[in-house]
Amino acid sequence: MSLPTLRQILELPAFAGAELLSGQERLDGYITWVHVAEVLDVARLLSGGELLLSTGLELARTTPEARVAYVRTLAEVGVGGLCLELVQWLQELPPEMLQTARMLQFPILVFRHEVRFAELTRAAHERILHPGAFEEEPLLKSLLEALIETGRDKRFVERHLGALLRLPSRPKSTLLATLEALLASQFNIAETARKLGVRRQSIYYRLEQLRGMLGDIESPERRLGLWIALELLKR
Structure with a gap:
């Protein structure tokens, strides 16, 4: 199976409007799966290459130090990127997260409007699971x-x-x-x-x-x- 890159995932219509704030150097990294995760210790459950989707609920509640540690642990386990919806809990990406991500060349992308995570995961998983037939026919x-x-x-x-x-x-x-x-x-x-x-x-x-x-x-x-x-x- 030929995995798509983060660049190819971002080219999907479902991801239109996503703004890449850091990690431009990692756009050609492969994405293995997409997960919706709000918990801050999610890194221990991952194996690398995942794209995480989050509303920022727990990030908004925690300390700057914990947010820095969150980005570092994601980068350390090889996560392919973090996608945040900056609508309800966070309206801007905390500066300490952006600084850490840029230092580590870790991709963070944001939506500044409400999006349906179900549509994002469905589009990405269709691309991941059916690379050869992606352009020709719908999933399954x-x-x-x-x-x-x-x-x-x-x-x-x-x-x-x-x-x-x-x-x-x-x-x-x-x-x-x-x-x-x-x-x-x-x-x-x-x-x-x-x-x-x-x-x-x-x-x-x-x-x-x-x-x-x-x-x-x-x-x-x-x-x-x-x-x-x-x-x-x-x-």
Whole structure:
């Protein structure tokens, strides 16, 4: 698999409006995955090459020294870049973070308007997982077409979403939309709540409903199956 560079990720339409403040020297570094993360000790969970997305919630609450340490640890583990939304919690990148990032040649990019992290991760992951077919066809298009052409699409949807599809119209549409938003945000509760315009507690409640009706929904294999089934429903 040919991984995209940070430069190529920033060329995606979903990233239009992103402003690169530091790390221009690292634009040709490869991006292995995209994560939404607010916690400051996220570096211990990473393996290098990731692009992090954050609203800056915890960065706004902590000290300048902790913000410097945050940037340093990300650079030390080989993170590919940090993308911050400068809207709610931070309106400007703290100067100590910018200074540290420039000294370490660590890429920090910012959005000065609200963006949907789910759309950013979806676009980037499509580019990462399907480099050869990126320009020609949407994510999973050939697989979806194969299921439809062989007549296995309805059985596939029933296997993965049958319990939801038998619900009355209103709860069915609510839970299907919640499931799709959870998958798109990698089960980030805050991002899902923001996308759907509801409180986090509502998402926690719906997640328990989904688990009760569908069983395991968080393993990589199950997520893929659910994502394909949701796409088939749109056809």
